[in-house]
Amino acid sequence: MSNSKATVSSAGEPVAAGLSAAQLIEFYRLMYLSRRTDDREILLKRQQKIFFQISCAGHEALLVAAGLAMKPGYDWFFPYYRDRALCLALGNTVEDQLLQAVGAADDPASGGRQMPSHWTSRQLNIVSPSSSTATQCLHAIGCAEAGRYFTQHPEAAKKADGDYREFKDVKFHADEVVYVSIGEGSTSQGEFWESLNTASNSKLPVLYVVEDNGYAISTPVEANTPGGNISRLISNFPNFHFAEVDGTDAVASYQAMVEAVAYCRSGKGPALVHGHVVRPYSHSLSDDERQYRSEEELQADALRDPISRMQMWLLREGILDAQGINELERKVDEEVQHASDRALAAVLPQPDTILRHVYSEDFDPTTESLERGAEPTADSNERTMLDLINACLQDEMRRDERIVIFGEDVADATRDKELRAGKLKGKGGVFKVTAGLQKEFGNDRAWNSPLAEANITGRAIGMAVRGMKPVVEIQFFDYIWPAMHQMRNELSVMRWRSNGQFSCPLVMRVPIGGYLTGGSIYHSQSGESIFTHTPGVRVIMPSNALDAIGLLRTAIRCDDPVLFLEHKRLYRETFGRSAYPGPNYTIPFGKAKTVKEGKDLTVITYGAVVPRALQAAQRMQREKGVDVEVIDLRSLSPYDWEAIATSVRKTSKVIVAHEDMLSWGYGAEIAARIGDELFHDLDAPVRRVGSMDTFVAYQPLLEDVILPQPEHLFQAMSDLAAF
Template sequence: MSKPASKATSQFEPATRLALLRSLWRSRLGDLREQSLIRQGKGWFHISGMGHEALAAVALSLEPEDYAFPYYRDRAFCLQRGLTDRDMALAFYAKRESSSGGRQLTGHFSDRKLNIWSHPSPVGAHLLPACGAAWGMQLDGKDGVVYASLGEASARQGDFFEAVCFAKERKLPVVFVVEDNRIAISTSTAETNPIALGVLNSEEWQRVDGSDVEAVAAAGKVAVAHARAGQGPAFIWCDVERFSNHSSADDQRMYRAADELEAMHARDPIAIFQQAMIKDGLLTEASAKALEEEIREEMRAAYKAAGADVDPLAEECDLHLHGALSTPDAMPKLELGESCRILDAVNQTFHSAMDTMPEVVFFGEDIADPKGGVFNLTKGLSKKDPLRAVNSPLAESTIMGVSVGLASYGKRPCFEIQFVDFIYPGWNQLVSNMATLRWRSFGQWKCPLVIYAPCGGYLPGGALWHSQSGEGSFARVPGIRVVVPSTPADAAGLFWTALHGEDPTIILLPKHLMWAEQRVQQVAAVPLGVARTVREGLLVTLVTWGNCVELVDEVLETMEGDVDVEVIDLRSIQPWDREAIADSVQKTGRLMIVQEDNISGSVGQMIVAEMCSDEDVLRSLKSPPVIVSKADVHVGFNPIYEYAALPDRERVAAALERLLASTLQTTLEQARAPAPMRASVTDSSDMIASEESAPFSSSKMITVPILGEGIRVARVVSILKQSGDAVLADDALCEVETDKAVFPIESDEDGVLGDWLISEGDEVEVGQDLVPLQMQGGEPDSDAVSRPAVAAEASESEAQPEAGLKRQQGGLLPE
């Protein structure tokens, strides 16, 4: 009879030790079985956890409601957590009933019922989602814990540091475990990991011998208790061995010495743990051998059965790519009046969501009060609930990654990227997790969320990283919804639909339209994939979206005669309304796209390709489709660059006139040489004052300068200098207030002020005349002095006809 275990040699009861040993052997022998099957040509790929098995002991400290974000060598941990040998075998054979439906590599563990999050291949990409899940638990007041593991090589990824920082900042209940086997495929990491380099505070990390199962269990117990008690994240650095090749596509004998490979087996965690049990009388050598053989046969049976299971179905290739499209029956009543701005509509929609949807969480740079976001979109939210409207760090990958984990947990993230141009540090999270999570887990996991970002140009001074639109980049990513509203009603309706949807949705808000007053009609939830017909016509189908909706409207208003053009605001980019466009083109016989994005791989090109592949549409065409677009060029800081790059009135009108005058036959017969790129003819002095180049004049008009991204109007709060006052260059003449700040307007010359054309309390527009300035030594300029004030209630086109024309000058693209 076996002797009872000595309590001095183990922290576990005998039954627990035996069950844990079985998990260790199931992991090891499962790995060996898969290696054997690969050599028999019965699988495609294998990656093992041999040498890392001791981490299973950490799972003993977790509760069922805890979450696990394990990495690909955590086979033993996942088995101890509750995955079965059949689960592993189905994943190896990529069967339809596997956790991924046959879509993921082996080692990419997932189980929704066990809260094991679906692992992505890009290393470290799961760590920020782990923080998101932990934040969700924290928001709900639960004492749950999140386990997140990685290899030491992954600890050089930026997402690792962002995750550690975010977890510490918010005191999240995350247990980070680094499994250090000292090699990244073939590259030694012993001197280049962040602990060795002194980048991490080693005093915060429990350093544990990964060959000692009892030591790993003890470290895990301490770490989990720390996190569960609300003391913030805990950190374990576990020294392990990698007994196998990196994967079945590798042979470590090519780059590791034979004596090194031989010596490492002295640190086999299973052998050491089993020997301790034999020493304590829980096992004999014979019973240990029998246990191993028993489990080996179980593995053979499990893999044999799984090999005969059903394979994936080809017709299900796009199954679970998206959730079902749905549109809310109603949305709360918004007090928008007869006209308002997009930002007002979005802000009120956010408040309605905050009031009626307790799972919605807002997060982004500067979104909390008093700032309320750089565009005031989140104004007032943090005053209502500071736990659900939170400033993010200046870290886009954190914003994107945390949103995925928070949504996976069950919240409804509505997160802001301050400008869409800055989203690319978080691009890995978008394409690796947001877009793939539902599909790669065969519908087990999902992440319904909203990421919104101001986008686009037509605002001087934006330069490279405040002027791109970028919708084509998102539309090409399977699994992502993309919308671009151009009116306050559509902005509110699309946000409301997206907030109730089942998918990650990118909402791009055109900056040029953000602050523009627009007439508001009915506000309702807007279905995704349904375009808006702006005006009906019979001669041309003109499809556009975003900032270009306003541009097209301006062109049509200024063209002579009744131009019978059907204008369609696409507004939903992915999915998009093929039927509406096809029906319109079959009616008009002509198709024109006006877009702000780059031409190559763009939404415009996609629409033209799709329409031309439809036989009925192709037969109805009277002329070749035309795309007016930004070229594959960046937007520069000087407005000359910006207006040269973007579509303008002149080019849109010219393209429209040519399209109406041409037929398909005459176009095909003409051997037209490509039109040369046209340089902009716009003088930068038309757009911004220049001390050095301004021509001499005896008098000039002081006007309202550019007040910030997209801001069009301001209120005069004080007049600081009076008519007849002598002023010097740089003197403040008056102060105006916008939604974002109070701005002094200064003189740029010495002189004497004429009569003010506005009064305190008046609303003024960018470019509006304020007061004439008689410069020293000059005669009065009668035109400048007598120029009438612009009525405060005038529309932008009425108030700034010259500015509007200057904005549209130039062009760079052939249509």
């Protein structure tokens, strides 16, 4: 234990590290409670009554210290799977945790959807984690930014607390601290380093806890971390408070946590406590550490077990005698036994609940009642898609102070003194879509992010969890892949995995597609099918200015995360220009638009293929007398099956066309469903038109062959019409 000498004193007076004898006894009780809960889960797993077990054993002293140093329901917590003792210290019960282990319907963390040890509590501000390592570091950053934002924008906080459906109880405090923890192996992940950058730059009140037990499953720390010590690597980050501590020493751990939390609350910046702990049990019950750890090493760790160390210290210092220890442990054993009995008798979730919380149940963006028509305005000039997207962002930022916009180069000028003085025009994005937003709304509502797409997405998730409405930009779809981990494993599943306790409704605007003449491999990609394959996210792709403003407004007001795909070629096209329809114009999701009526053949498409399909359809009318109907889906997930079915039943011939590669593309699902459900209405096979199964080349001669052109569509229409 710590070198700090404890002194026996009367009840309530400090004994060690500012803790009274009663508090120190409670400290040990929580540690022992965590260990015995682990042991109970191990027993249940061996009895095949639960399905997975991963323990907190060896981490208890460090984590109880963190829990006692912070404020549940006041501070915010982004834990990882070792943090059982932290959550017990914050107010989680053993029954709460064992209900998760059995996967009960009343599991308060996830309703049986997550593995055990994925702690979640709306009441305690414990945000639902995933099994992915270090992703939560960026969520903690966004959460801290949101807390700071609310203290500076009280109207936004009121809206989050009242109007916003998912967050009736948004809580923020000027001195709140955001806790995030990871193992030492997870410090290898890029999200950890990206989060350090932003925490340091912005002096955010984030407390990092690195629980260093020396192993990432079977990989020892020296193989993960140069020099084997993360504290040495990060020691030069400015604005940080750093502490390295023996995490098996309860008193020393508590002292370190109290100092770190105080530093964060003071507004000086973030803190990181690096605790050296032990792992007396294997990584999980599916692992056998004896295969890669020697008996001598395991025995050495056993001598540092925090449970036995704390017990001996209490005895040595006269805070508890043997009888007191035995009585405390007996009561804990009874508590765990009773909690286990109740958990094993709990009702299991029913299959009819599976789809609950995939999407918001309070706000349906597909309902026709959302539709608002155009309003007469003084400005009747036709504008481009780019212009009306910018106008929508301005409208919505004026309407709702919770909306913030950030991404790479989206601000007018980060160093804005000359901008304010009129010496700079400002950038506002590589396509100028966000031009003027920073100038009008200020640096705290429109700003430039680091060049790191996971940073953009992960921070937005943390903000949205708190009730903000981030609208972020990924500069090019081609560079969305670093964000994919955050999107697939975090953004899409937050509501479902927390059983509706948390959600992250945000908008990701992404310029997409080719037809650029010189865009080449890394500025011409499509890949929308990857995201429409992901439940929990809405995917929208307009083809014209009016649809863009109406659908973007719905996206911003939606309760679900929305991937809003903006085709780069269409930003400034003459095709599809429109007058500004007013600040309330909205279009529901999942409603296709028939852009050309026809009776002989249907083309189902979206994005930049829409104008190309219209060209081909007009040529078919002129040259062959074939009347082609063209349907613009606009919304890819959800999509308008009724409009598709109605048109196919009318024409009996159908082409599904898209810019992305033909094989495994978005059109394959539409074609398959038509074949499955409308087979008897067809007079010809379903045809698909897409790009070649390769990459987009730089040379325009090659690009024209690779991507679907009006000529390709005309040929497919001609073949199908003649069938």
